[in-house]
Amino acid sequence: GQNIDQPTEMTATEGAIVQINCTYQTSGFNGLFWxxxxxxxAPTFLSYNVLDGLEEKGRFSSFLxxxxxxxxxxxxxxxxxxxxxxxxxxxxxNYQLIWGAGxxxxxxx
Amino acid sequence: xxxxxxxxxxxICKSGTSVKIECRSLDFQATTMFWYRQFxxxxxxxxATSNEGSKATYEQGVEKDKFLINHASLTLSTLTVTSAxxxxxxxxxxxxxxxRGTGNQPQHFGDGTRLSIL
Numbered sequence: 001g002q003n004i005d006q007p008t009e010m011t012a013t014e015g016a017i018v019q020i021n022c023t024y025q026t027s028g029f030n031g032l033f034w035x036x037x038x039x040x041x042a043p044t045f046l047s048y049n050v051l052d053g054l055e056e057k058g059r060f061s062s063f064l065x066x067x068x069x070x071x072x073x074x075x076x077x078x079x080x081x082x083x084x085x086x087x088x089x090x091x092x093x094n095y096q097l098i099w100g101a102g103x104x105x106x107x108x109x
Numbered sequence: 110x111x112x113x114x115x116x117x118x119x120x121i122c123k124s125g126t127s128v129k130i131e132c133r134s135l136d137f138q139a140t141t142m143f144w145y146r147q148f149x150x151x152x153x154x155x156x157a158t159s160n161e162g163s164k165a166t167y168e169q170g171v172e173k174d175k176f177l178i179n180h181a182s183l184t185l186s187t188l189t190v191t192s193a194x195x196x197x198x199x200x201x202x203x204x205x206x207x208x209r210g211t212g213n214q215p216q217h218f219g220d221g222t223r224l225s226i227l
Contacts, residue, residue, distance in 0.1 A: 033216075040223075042219060044218070048215055087152070097216060099153050099155075102152050
């Protein structure tokens with residue numbers, strides 16, 4: 001079966017750095033996405049990786065290793081507004097998105 | 110960037126009422142639209158996938174006759190919750206994807222519809 005694993009919850013301090021990991025086992029691979037979802041709101045797109053390596057976008061970076069079925073989202077200079085759930089999703093061979101359960105990130109002052 | 114508009118944002122109605130939710134892609138042609146449901150503190154649950162001009166594909170456990178999906182054009186899909194009951198109360202989110210091709214084609218989400226059935 002298809003499976004996306006990410007930690008349920010993480011806590012970090014304002015101004016610090018946090019890394020949210022995601023491992024996946026899917027039928028085919030056509031890219032990995034990270035989304036941010038604030039409570040009560042719809043997800044918003046953060047990043048996309050299809051090749052191995054690091055993609056940097058401001059304070060957020062995302063890494064992919066296809067051979068290991070592994071990705072991480074790195075958030076730097078954490079702000080209180082970064083408190084949200086972070087969803088990892090993999091697009092399979094049918095171009096369907098397989099969603100992880102999300103990681104709830106709690107930022108403390 | 111790509112925008113998906115979803116209406117209404119909130120619905121409160123009596124049990125037995127049918128509710129229609131609209132999802133529009135504003136600046137791109139959405140060949141595929143997805144309907145999700147999300148209960149509090151839970152992950153997104155895909156309900157169905159609809160391709161323009163064809164019947165929707167429903168996920169296991171989702172009642173086709175209860176959740177009617179119409180994707181009549183490349184910019185509009187609708188979800189109708191028929192004879193809604195309190196257990197149908199949830200956050201419904203639509204998502205749209207453009208023409209499949211190379212490169213980055215993320216799904217773009219509407220703002221969601223919070224449905225409360227009394």
